[in-house]
Amino acid sequence: MSAKIKKIGVMTSGGDAPGMNAAIRSVVRTCAYHNIECVGIYRGYQGLIEGEMKELNARSVRNIINRGGTILKSARSKEFRTKEGRQKAHENLVKNDIEALVLIGGDGTFTGGMIFNEEFGYPVIGIPGTIDNDIYGTMSTLGYDTALNTVVEAIDRIRDTASSHDRLFFVEVMGRDAGHIALNVGVGAGAEEILIPEENLGLERLLESLEHSRTTGKTSSIVVVAEGDKSGKNVFELAEYVEENLPNYDIRVSVLGHMQRGGSPSCYDRVLASRMGVKAVETLLEGKSNYMVGVIKDEIILTPLDLAVKGKSEIDKELIRVSEIMST
Template sequence: MSSSIKKIGVMTSGGDSPGMNAAIRSVVRTCAFHKITCVGIYRGYQGLIEGDMEELSARSVRNIINRGGTILKSARSKDFRTPEGRKKAHENLLKEGIDALVLIGGDGTFTGGMIFNEEFGYPIIGIPGTIDNDIYGTKFTLGYDTALNTVVEAIDRIRDTASSHDRLFFVEVMGRDAGHIALNVGVGAGAEEILIPEENLGLPRLLESLEKSRISGKTSSIVVVAEGDKTGKNVFELAEYVEEHMPNYDIRVTVLGHLQRGGSPSCYDRVLASRMGVKAVESLMDGVSNYMVGIANDQLILTPLDQAVKGKSEIDKELIRVSEIMST
């Protein structure tokens, strides 16, 4: 391993996700293990521009592995999108003697890191943290597993009400560009229909499916809708359309929203974050830069940041087939 890295900065950016704190903890303690100074940068790129940072020790990150959100905070930074803002950020890194950065976030975070690397040749490693699981180059992102469990628990409770009152519930989950959450929780929670961006079910097909469910004797139904689904303009208009054509249904809409982002990370996310943090620091020590740490077949892998940003995560086609069989 290279001995040229003496000080590493770590930051979180974009939307928070469960497991970010576990990743911060892992980066800090891996640095301590290798006798590297670690600096926490607050409020993402904006904090980097403003010099909002402090040195973190192994004890600084005690009792955070179980906490959701991020102790380093997160913020959108318009200033970092300008050459002047990035120049100021670079100056602050040089001033603090920071040799490399670990970025925890999603595609927006990685895009900023790529630009920064291109302009200043600054060593960067990314750790994917987003509940949507929409980053190419990894089977799972930090927070995704926790979000699945949170949503399934919520839908289980909604089903109790749906069954008691013979209602049809449309439940909207996060997933503007990818339907991973909707597809997996739909199968896991036994939804009658699952609407995702990758598969445009179409309104006539949805009505046909709900009618078949009614005829088969189902008195209540759950339809899981990813927020990026193309079937309707939004979940409320979708519900209105069904109500108009199937007036016998008592229809309700639940939007889970930011409820999905919070909460204590699952064991899987804690372990994954710990593994990724170690890999990120040791990759920088090996001279690797401009890559993202990912996982495939339970092995940690490295993917170039440009591929992680430009690539598209693939929806599980087999799981779509399973969902169609299970909704019979």
């Protein structure tokens, strides 16, 4: 293994996700293991432009593996989208002798990294951190497993109320462009219907399904709705539409919102973050750049950043079929 790189920077960008701190810890301690300096860059690309950074060592990241969010903070940066902003960022890296970057975030983070690499030839490696699990090149992103557990627990609690009062609950979960959370928690929580962006089942089919459930003896129901569902109505309009057409239902809406992002990461996310952090640093030491670290069939792999950004994560068709059978 080559040890030409002497100092690596690590940053988090975009929406926070449980497991980001575990990934930061892994990057820092892998650097320490290989006798490389590590610098934490605060507030993503904006902090890089403003030179907001601090040297980290193995003790700097103690007791963070169990914490949600990110100790390095995160922020959107309009300035980094400009050539001038990126030039400032590069100057700060050179001034601080930082020779490579580990970027923890989603497709926006990786897009910025690719542009930075093209313009300055600067080595970058990405670690996917987003609860939506919508990144090509990995079966699971950091935070996804934790978000599933958080949402299932919330829906279990909602079902207690639904059963007690014979109510129909529409529960909106995150997933603007991908329905991975909705599909998996829908199956895991026993939802009667699951509405996701990838499958437009139609409003009439929803009405038929709910009416069938009622005539076969179900006195309460849960419908999980991804925020990006393509039914043409938001979750409140959807509830109103069903109430107008099926007046016998007592309907409530619950939008889980940003609670899905928070909380202590699951064991799976902590272990995955640790594995990805090691791979990211060692990939840079091997002289490779412009890759994203991912996991496929429990094997840590590398995917070119452009494929990770341009590719589309596939919804599990077999799980859709399972959900249809389970809602009978």
